[in-house]
Amino acid sequence: xxxxxxxxxxxxxxxxxxxxxxxxxxxxxxxxxxxxxxxxxxxxxxxxxxxxxxxxxxxxxxxxxxxxxxxxxxxxxxxxxxxxxxxxxxxxxxxxxxxxxxxxxxxxxxxx
Numbered sequence: 001x002x003x004x005x006x007x008x009x010x011x012x013x014x015x016x017x018x019x020x021x022x023x024x025x026x027x028x029x030x031x032x033x034x035x036x037x038x039x040x041x042x043x044x045x046x047x048x049x050x051x052x053x054x055x056x057x058x059x060x061x062x063x064x065x066x067x068x069x070x071x072x073x074x075x076x077x078x079x080x081x082x083x084x085x086x087x088x089x090x091x092x093x094x095x096x097x098x099x100x101x102x103x104x105x106x107x108x109x110x111x112x
Contacts, residue, residue, distance in 0.1 A: 002026070005033050013044040013112050015105065019051040022059030030059065034066035038073050044112040045070065048080040048105055055086055060095060067099060076100075078108045 003026035004019045014037055022030050037045055047063070049055070063079070070077035078100045081087055090096040102108035 003029055005030070007033075007037065010046070010109050013046055013109060014042045015046045015048055015109075017048040017051055021054035022052065022062060023054060023056045024058045027056075027058035027062040030062040031065050034062070034077075035069055038066070038069045038075055038077075041073075042075060044076045044078075046078050046080060046105065046108045046112065048108075049086060050080055050082060050105070052083070052086065055089060060089065060093060063099070064095070076112060078102060078111060080105050080108045 002020050003022055006017045006019070008015050016033065016037065018030065034045070034047070047066070067077050079102065081090070081101050082103045087096070087101070090099065090101065100111065102111060
């Protein structure tokens with residue numbers, strides 16, 4: 001399955017829904033999209049991983065790069081993830097402590 005991303009607005013926040021697979025071949029597209037959003041001056045970004053079917057280490061790297069860029073620009077970056085399989089990946093790598101992860105989009109939006 002290919003990667004597709006849909007950006008939308010929810011009040012003063014940008015939501016990027018990530019569909020499909022983020023792997024070696026598609027991670028750079030995610031990095032580029034999140035960098036563009038943050039460089040455009042967005043101060044609150046929610047990355048919705050709910051529609052995601054696969055995420056590998058390069059996908060995690062793309063999210064880490066976005067988190068670092070958000071810190072540089074003073075933006076908040078929150079993730080939506082309820083998949084046990086994906087949450088386990090965040091826990092195993094210790095990245096659950098580096099990201100603000102919410103179980104639902106509504107929870108992530110209300111945190112912003």
